[in-house]
Amino acid sequence: MVSDPIQTQDGIILLKRISSIKISEKISASQILISVAEDAGNEEIQLRKNKADSIYNLLLHGASFEELTNQFSELRSSIENNGLIDNLELGKYDPVFEKNILSLQKDNDISPVFQTSFGFHIVKRISALPIEENFQFVETEIREKIMQDDRKQIAADFFERKAIEIGKAKGLNTEEKDFMFNNLSLLNPAYQDQIKEFQEGNLLFEIMDRQLWSKANSNLSGLKILYNQHPEKYRWNNPVKALIITASQKEIAETIRNEYLKNNSIDHIKKYYTELALIDSGRFEAQELIGVGANNARAGFVSEIAYNESDGSANFIIITEKNPPLLRKSFDEAKSTLINDQQALMEKLWMADLKKKYPVTINKATWNSLLNEVH
Incomplete structure (x- = not known):
């Protein structure tokens, strides 16, 4: 069936219905997207899926959907509003995406990880309004479409011209402000003294960098001579090899720690949580590791979680190897x-x-x- 001719600003159009979808409700939802490039290979796709699975596991352990969205979702356009897709109109999105949203029966239900052509998604239902309650949105939508019409520009141009005329009529003059800004050091002795202090400080920094810091960093042969001349000086006191695992949220750190205690596998942690937390490995002094100390310097020790109140991050430590004391660095x-x-x-x-x-x-x-x- 073809519609009657419709006159628009772009010309006359005819509409033909190809298919239809029955919409019983209008849904608001949030999503976390782990995107996959079109040319990604199987290994890359698996890594992206592992990341999505790890995020889903965090959600199952009580992590905040909104915080994980802000931290990990790669749909940049929706991060500012916690991944919210407001008043989602079914029939306009990927069928797999819509199917998973419709499968959520209650508000705050979260879908398992699913894949579309864009990548891996996790969706949380926020609300769903029956279609009869959606008529209140119609007027707003029509107004928005009208405001996006080119004819709106006529009014905008009119008000812009008026604003320019008013500005000229008032005789706004910025020359005095520009003069004061450009000559502040002459007009304000305290400001001039501060500028001088900065300039002299920068000069001293530059001299020290040229004469000492850069030379010491780049003098590799000199460093090796110093290292070989003092074999007893550069030694560990009570060394251990360890992993320091730092996450942006306490819930993430708790989940990773519990996974390690359950599986006792460093490889498992590195495989599934490398993109969700910073995993730093190396040799350290046992007494310098928070939550470890000399008494716990043994392979297999797992520290309690240390929480940083200033930024909300959290970390814990896994001792992987105990080294002999006074080991040379x-x-x-x-x-x-x-x-x-x-x-x-x-x-x-x-x-x-x-x-x-x-x-x-x-x-x-x-x-x-x-x-x-x-x-």
């Missing part, structure tokens, strides 16, 4: 300490050279007179 492990020692040595030599090149003499008579005035 490798060159890479000792490098930061070597750089500090190298800088201190270079600064000492540099200051001695400066004192020799620019000797400082004190007028003793003047110095003694100043002391007498003080006392």
